[in-house]
Amino acid sequence: MDRVSLDIRKKNILSEINILFRSGVLTGIVGPNGSGKTTILKIIANILTTYSGSICYNNRNYKKYSRLDLAKKISYLPQEITIAWPLSVYNVIMAGLIPFPDKELNNKKKDKRVNSIIEELNLKKFALKSVNILSTGERSRVCLARALVGNPNFLLADEPVSSLDPYYQLNILELILKRVKSGMGAIIIMHDLDLARRFCDNVVVIRDGKVIFNDRPHISLDNKNLKEIFAVEYDGNKLILS
Amino acid sequence: MTKFKFLNADDFFNNLLTIILFFILIFLLVFSVLFGKINLIELLLSDKSNDVKELIRVLILEIRLPRTILALIAGFSLGICGAAMQGLFRNPLADPSIIGVTSSAGLGSVIIFYFGLANIFFFALPLGGIIGAIIAVMVIFFIIQSNVSTLVIILTGVAISSFSSALTSLTLNLSPSPYAAYEIMFWLLGSLADKNLNHVLMITPITVLGWIIIIFSKKWFTALSLGEETAQSMGLDLRIFRSKIIIGSALSIGSVVSITGGIGFIGLVVPHLLRPLYNYNPEKLLLPSGIGGAIMLLLADIFIRLLDINPELQIGVVTAIIGAPFFIYLIFYIKRIQA
Numbered sequence: 158m159d160r161v162s163l164d165i166r167k168k169n170i171l172s173e174i175n176i177l178f179r180s181g182v183l184t185g186i187v188g189p190n191g192s193g194k195t196t197i198l199k200i201i202a203n204i205l206t207t208y209s210g211s212i213c214y215n216n217r218n219y220k221k222y223s224r225l226d227l228a229k230k231i232s233y234l235p236q237e238i239t240i241a242w243p244l245s246v247y248n249v250i251m252a253g254l255i256p257f258p259d260k261e262l263n264n265k266k267k268d269k270r271v272n273s274i275i276e277e278l279n280l281k282k283f284a285l286k287s288v289n290i291l292s293t294g295e296r297s298r299v300c301l302a303r304a305l306v307g308n309p310n311f312l313l314a315d316e317p318v319s320s321l322d323p324y325y326q327l328n329i330l331e332l333i334l335k336r337v338k339s340g341m342g343a344i345i346i347m348h349d350l351d352l353a354r355r356f357c358d359n360v361v362v363i364r365d366g367k368v369i370f371n372d373r374p375h376i377s378l379d380n381k382n383l384k385e386i387f388a389v390e391y392d393g394n395k396l397i398l399s
Numbered sequence: 400m401t402k403f404k405f406l407n408a409d410d411f412f413n414n415l416l417t418i419i420l421f422f423i424l425i426f427l428l429v430f431s432v433l434f435g436k437i438n439l440i441e442l443l444l445s446d447k448s449n450d451v452k453e454l455i456r457v458l459i460l461e462i463r464l465p466r467t468i469l470a471l472i473a474g475f476s477l478g479i480c481g482a483a484m485q486g487l488f489r490n491p492l493a494d495p496s497i498i499g500v501t502s503s504a505g506l507g508s509v510i511i512f513y514f515g516l517a518n519i520f521f522f523a524l525p526l527g528g529i530i531g532a533i534i535a536v537m538v539i540f541f542i543i544q545s546n547v548s549t550l551v552i553i554l555t556g557v558a559i560s561s562f563s564s565a566l567t568s569l570t571l572n573l574s575p576s577p578y579a580a581y582e583i584m585f586w587l588l589g590s591l592a593d594k595n596l597n598h599v600l601m602i603t604p605i606t607v608l609g610w611i612i613i614i615f616s617k618k619w620f621t622a623l624s625l626g627e628e629t630a631q632s633m634g635l636d637l638r639i640f641r642s643k644i645i646i647g648s649a650l651s652i653g654s655v656v657s658i659t660g661g662i663g664f665i666g667l668v669v670p671h672l673l674r675p676l677y678n679y680n681p682e683k684l685l686l687p688s689g690i691g692g693a694i695m696l697l698l699a700d701i702f703i704r705l706l707d708i709n710p711e712l713q714i715g716v717v718t719a720i721i722g723a724p725f726f727i728y729l730i731f732y733i734k735r736i737q738a
Contacts, residue, residue: 202632225634233632241489241624242679248621255622256634287679303625313632 170196171366180310180342185353188363194346198313202233228256232309236316238300243287246280246299253306274306278332294325301329311342319348330356354378362386413677420690427697431467432459435704465596470697472606473659476651478692479685481666483613486620486681487644488549494667495652498645499535499559504656506563507531512583513570525602528657535559536649543641589660589715591700602654609651616643620681662715664722665692671729
């Protein structure tokens with residue numbers, strides 16, 4: 158089983174973080190705004206490299222992997238996606254295979270991979286259209302396809318569903334869940350606690366750069382924690398201000 | 400199951416287009432050497448004496464050839480660096496001058512003029528320009544080392560540009576004789592005329608090295624169009640990539656500017672015109688932009704040479720007169736498609 162372990166002592170906003178992520182598990186990261194969730198994700202994605210402590214992938218330190226090797230195994234879906242040029246959906250997804258050199262994956266195989274993910278995520282309709290004319294929901298699905306096309310062992314997603322309507326929220330999460338069931342690990346930052354409860358196998362609660370809870374959703378998100386961390390509570394069927 | 404084989408069709412079309420551009424370039428290169436105010440063929444047919452042969456030899460080797468080679472490498476540099484800058488800064492309004500290299504190279508050359516070093520030491524002029532460019536790059540490089548945002552790099556470039564322009568004006572202001580001031584002024588306007596072949600051959604390897612550095616990093620331009628963080632998560636070392644592109648552009652542009660003076664708008668306009676034809680793919684755009692830049696500069700130069708105006712128009716003036724209105728159009732066009 159693939160695993161990423163995080164042991165961070167200090168990085169201004171984070172302190173004493175120690176988490177283990179496993180493949181085949183959907184981990185949700187929740188916490189108030191500014192608690193350091195995104196920073197954690199960027200460190201695991203190898204974007205932020207100035208931290209003390211160590212991160213290991215399969216018990217081997219990150220620093221011992223090349224950037225490209227990590228990029229092949231761990232893919233990152235940022236919260237805000239601005240694509241500079243009106244690239245076609247096909248080309249955006251193809252860009253997800255940049256970490257793979259031609260020797261490893263020739264153009265024909267790359268084309269095949271892109272086509273199969275277009276099929277999987279039902280993007281055929283607009284495969285050749287420019288991403289700029291798509292709706293936010295459609296674009297999120299394209300970006301998810303870009304992140305998944307390299308068959309990563311871990312997917313890191315920063316609030317992938319926050320700006321979406323209910324249809325796309327469930328659609329995107331179900332697509333991720335399907336991959337998780339076939340062995341991928343997913344680490345997802347979420348704000349919607351109901352969705353976190355429903356989809357995650359594990360929920361990590363972060364506050365002020367510290368891990369408060371790391372357990373199954375119903376334990377991490379029990380009423381006492383909700384009250385303490387988010388100042389809301391669960392009245393049986395909905396969240397209310399406490 | 401329908402497959403999207405259009406990718407291959409696109410590739411085919413793009414390659415074909417690049418080949419067509421290449422042949423247009425070759426044609427223009429030949430045309431630029433053979434045609435001008437003096438019709439070589441007519442001259443050769445009318446008089447076959449050795450004097451005429453000597454005249455033709457001088458005309459081709461010492462006047463037209465340096466000019467044509469210079470148009471080729473200057474245009475190619477402006478085009479490819481324009482595409483690289485637009486890709487790096489993810490902005491269609493970027494051009495090689497944005498990192499301040501153009502004006503600092505200009506300043507370097509102007510200082511050489513000011514002290515009259517060009518007459519004392521043969522390679523002083525290109526050397527001055529290259530040193531000016533290197534100083535600007537070192538400032539930018541120093542800034543990049545502290546992991547700043549793209550905006551900070553652009554602002555640094557703007558500051559370097561303003562500072563170099565101010566010093567250039569100061570040099571003009573203090574210039575020892577009106578003749579020196581006149582010479583500097585004319586040089587600043589940008590020209591391909593009356594350049595020394597040895598100067599041109601001296602900068603060529605430096606310029607080409609710049610192109611190679613850019614071309615070899617090309618795959619990351621596509622990653623970068625998805626955002627800096629996404630590109631980093633895909634294995635890009637942003638700091639190294641930025642350094643490579645900026646150094647590559649500085650080598651090319653700095654060495655070219657040191658000889659031609661300022662030639663504006665080619666780097667801005669050419670990648671913009673070609674971009675839709677290459678499906679907005681920033682990595683496929685690099686080489687065609689270089690070829691396109693050379694084509695455009697050669698066309699402008701041939702146009703100037705065929706116009707019977709004395710003194711000859713400065714090419715920098717011509718490209719700016721055509722380029723500036725286009726730039727305004729570009730701004731409105733972008734505003735419209737964003738609305």
